[in-house]
Amino acid sequence: MAQEDLFKKLIAHCKEYGYVFPSSEIYDGLGAVYDYGQYGVELKNNIKKYWWDSMVLLHENIVGIDSAIFMHPTIWKASGHVDAFNDPLIDNRDSKKRYRADVLIEEQLAKIEAKIEKEVEKAKGRFGESFDEGQFRATNARVLESQSKWDDLHNRFAEALNNSDLAELKQIIEDQEIVCPISGTRNWTEVRQFNLMFSTDMGSTADGALKIYLRPETAQGIFVNYMNVQKSGRMKIPFGIAQIGKAFRNEIVARQFIFRMREFEQMELQFFVRPGTELEWFEKWKQLRIKWHQALGFGNENYRFHEHEKLAHYANAAVDIEYKFPFGFKEVEGIHSRTDYDLSQHQKFSGKKIQYFDPELNESYVPYVVETSIGVDRMFLQIISAAYHEEIVDDANGQKDTRVVLRLPAPLAPVKLAVMPLIKKDGLPEKAREIIEELKFDFNCQYDEKDSIGKRYRRQDAIGTPFCVTVDHETAGDNTVTIRYRDTMLQERVNISLLRDIILNQVGFRKLFTQLKP
Ligand code: ATP
16 A cells, blocks of 8 residues: 555544644644543553663652743743744645645655655665665665765755855755645745744733743753752753653644644653763663664564754754654654753753753852753654554454554553453353453453454554453353454463463563663
8 A cells, every 4th residue: 555545544543543633623623732542541551660660660860840831931041942843834825734844855855865765676676685775775776866966965955054044045945946745836936934832821901911832842941940850850061851741833734634734743752971971871762762662563674864964053963863754764752962052052042051960070160951852743753653554364264354554552542451242241241340340450441242252353453452361161161262463463362360460571671671771
């Protein structure tokens, strides 16, 4: 199936099965804002738990906070967001559609990359076992020509971004003959900067209302609490502060479902280190974070690092972790070495000393910071697009049938087990309820007695439930049930007393966490 069709199906599936709904749908929706349904919220909470515990539980030198969304407006002046949190936008005069100029150019780069990959794949098929990919890439004329085009464009693009040269961005779009995907024309406006922060007023106008911003990142809430946490927790450098919370950005182009939203949630760690050691820590966090992603088992080849074309004003190193979404490799998480920029700026703007006395060096300094920043929603999309599968299977009568299954990692699945009486009488429903009464203290369980067993299995597959337990007439006699495994569809007969351990072994976070050793 074409990746685009797959993505459309995924969006429809998310709505049909209570994962994600468009916000304010009965009023025709609100652009790039989404609500999470009954299963979506469970998956989201499990993602947050995986992240939070991997930080706060597994590291004795990381603690968490929960700062307010509203903050003093000077914070955003100090952080540079009022002056520099901009995206370069460009409009197409014919379609009246607005685009991010940098994204249009990135897509052009991706097209050239795709061309190279196509050549490589073709050659792979031609040469079979004896194919030497490195040599092919280094010598094939068509690949070299495309690679040289890519290098030239990439260098020109990086330079334009670094110099904030908007006219040059426009020139690149013209020279590359990039067209608007809607109108198909090259009738572009100039490129302009657009600030992404939402603002609102606090207090009544009679009092002189204060213009405040909805935070575009959670990080600043950590920086302004650095001294509070360090002192009250007697934290010693190196140490980290973790936070999960909402962030808001008035995105110019909001496309691709929950990939780019105007209201979203971030999970951020700010890790404070001794100046001069930040690049070492940056490297450590890079490795640790990619392990966190890969532990979920969606295939290591689907992740890659991407170095930034342009470093943000506060950073001296930055890399993204990208995942191969149905629409290509895209950022899921950013890892940034933010230097002492933020703490120094807050020290300057607040007039308060923000320093750490290092007893080993016998000196005070403003700590350096390595940040890891990941969007909950983008991670949600990553997981659900990796988990969504359509399979042809045999149904109960030996006929071919399509099953849609969410192969969610068991610790993240919203419902851990469904308990089903084979029929709605003979005491089977009561027995099924009894099992739930026992297991509901440990797991999110669901009772289901409607329709045939086959249909009930499909329903559970579609929401990603890893285990289905069926109570039948044998159960009353020997206290056994059948347990059916989502991925293999295999069934086995087990004693009810074993259910808790079998399930716990799969749905606990322990297996994931043990893979995260530095
Ligand atoms: P992009 O280049 O995609 O705009 P960014 O580099 O601005 O992202 P960061 O500021 O590094 O993103 O934010 C950290 C993480 O927050 C991103 O990796 C992403 O997972 C998430 N994120 C950022 N913006 C959005 C958004 N509009 N919607 C959903 N998630 C977002």
